[in-house]
Amino acid sequence: MKGQNLTIGLDIGSHAVKICELKDTKSGLQLISLGSARLPEGAVDDGELRDPDAVALTIKALMKNLKIKSKKVGISISGYSVILKKINLAVMGDTELEEHIQSEAEQYIPFDISEVYLDFQDLKTGSEGEDRTDVMLVAAKKDVVDIYLDMLKSIGLKTVLVDVDAFALENSFEVTSGQEGNILLVDIGSSKMNINIISGGASLFARDIAFGSRQLTELIQDKFDLSFEDAEALKTGAAEPGDNSEDLEEIFVSTTTQWALEIKKAIDFYNSNFPDSPLEKLVLSGGGARVKGLDTFFAEDTGIPVEVFNPFISVTADDKKIDPDYLQYIAPEMAISMGLATRPVPF
Numbered sequence: 293m294k295g296q297n298l299t300i301g302l303d304i305g306s307h308a309v310k311i312c313e314l315k316d317t318k319s320g321l322q323l324i325s326l327g328s329a330r331l332p333e334g335a336v337d338d339g340e341l342r343d344p345d346a347v348a349l350t351i352k353a354l355m356k357n358l359k360i361k362s363k364k365v366g367i368s369i370s371g372y373s374v375i376l377k378k379i380n381l382a383v384m385g386d387t388e389l390e391e392h393i394q395s396e397a398e399q400y401i402p403f404d405i406s407e408v409y410l411d412f413q414d415l416k417t418g419s420e421g422e423d424r425t426d427v428m429l430v431a432a433k434k435d436v437v438d439i440y441l442d443m444l445k446s447i448g449l450k451t452v453l454v455d456v457d458a459f460a461l462e463n464s465f466e467v468t469s470g471q472e473g474n475i476l477l478v479d480i481g482s483s484k485m486n487i488n489i490i491s492g493g494a495s496l497f498a499r500d501i502a503f504g505s506r507q508l509t510e511l512i513q514d515k516f517d518l519s520f521e522d523a524e525a526l527k528t529g530a531a532e533p534g535d536n537s538e539d540l541e542e543i544f545v546s547t548t549t550q551w552a553l554e555i556k557k558a559i560d561f562y563n564s565n566f567p568d569s570p571l572e573k574l575v576l577s578g579g580g581a582r583v584k585g586l587d588t589f590f591a592e593d594t595g596i597p598v599e600v601f602n603p604f605i606s607v608t609a610d611d612k613k614i615d616p617d618y619l620q621y622i623a624p625e626m627a628i629s630m631g632l633a634t635r636p637v638p639f
């Protein structure tokens with residue numbers, strides 16, 4: 293794989309577009325460029341492109357800013373239009389499995405089978421001699437995906453990879469850490485959190501939940517009668533809370549308690565299915581990971597050690613081109629784009 297061209301990782305979130313470009317060198321992965329640009333409110337919602345033109349403009353400007361020449365991008369999708377389902381099947385060869393999946397998938401997918409792109413991965417969970425294995429089924433609504441492909445084409449980009457947020461996150465973690473233990477990955481974005489439990493390099497449980505850091509902004513907006521931007525500033529600490537600090541604290545506590553509850557549901561599910569292999573740690577990413585004290589709170593509440601993810605920990609970067617402080621700051625929300633950017637260009 294060394295020396296191969298890698299895909300430009302393009303993470304189109306509901307708050308911001310993130311771009312990451314890596315190079316595969318003899319001494320490992322090298323960070324060539326990275327950046328993030330805010331999207332207009334409502335341009336992307338629940339994984340759907342509502343305003344393709346606005347998103348296209350943002351991506352184009354960011355690519356230009358970062359002086360990225362390559363046109364081959366990899367994106368990932370999430371939201372209601374993506375269905376992930378783990379199914380248990382008889383062990384069979386790849387071609388046979390591919391045929392079988394087509395007929396099998398229908399019963400698991402709430403959309404007409406002709407309306408979805410279908411993919412799968414044999415998780416090879418059956419140990420030697422067993423005749424059944426788990427297969428992860430991935431389906432995505434064609435119309436939703438096609439809007440992304442058309443939008444990218446309109447600005448001269450070629451989409452060479454369409455992944456799913458949860459798996460791009462998993463890839464990012466595995467490439468960075470080289471670890472294959474029982475890990476709980478949690479990415480808290482603006483409007484959703486991805487929870488993905490991985491073990492031995494495979495995903496055991498993946499779910500999107502419609503909670504994210506935007507909830508905080510909206511609650512702050514309502515409580516103090518502020519504009520979205522002013523509420524956002526109060527949330528991120530860019531503005532001082534003054535007399536409002538107690539009410540603000542209450543919003544943070546109630547919201548993050550809700551987040552922790554969702555995480556604990558996933559942990560309970562995992563523990564009841566795999567009682568003998570406890571989770572080793574929770575790895576936190578996304579812009580929401582920046583909520584002050586969130587890592588400590590999750591660790592106390594779940595009893596699992598928490599680490600804020602830095603996907604660039606084992607990647608080299610030129611300090612003169614990329615400010616190390618900026619890199620450190622932006623790292624947690626670049627997790628998905630980094631995961632996409634490690635993939636070789638398939639053609």
Ligand SMILES: Nc1ncnc2c1ncn2[C@@H]1O[C@H](COP(=O)(O)OP(=O)(O)OP(=O)(O)O)[C@@H](O)[C@H]1O
Nearest residue numbers: 305306307308481482483484505528578579580582
């Ligand atoms: N210090 C902070 N405290 C709380 N939230 C923060 C902080 N800094 C950034 N955020 C929030 O993180 C979010 C952006 O994170 P991210 O880029 O991961 O989201 P996204 O990928 O665009 O959204 P999604 O994945 O939900 O579609 C925004 O809601 C932003 O307000």
Ligand SMILES: [Mg+2]
Nearest residue numbers: 305306481482
């Ligand atoms: Mg995101």
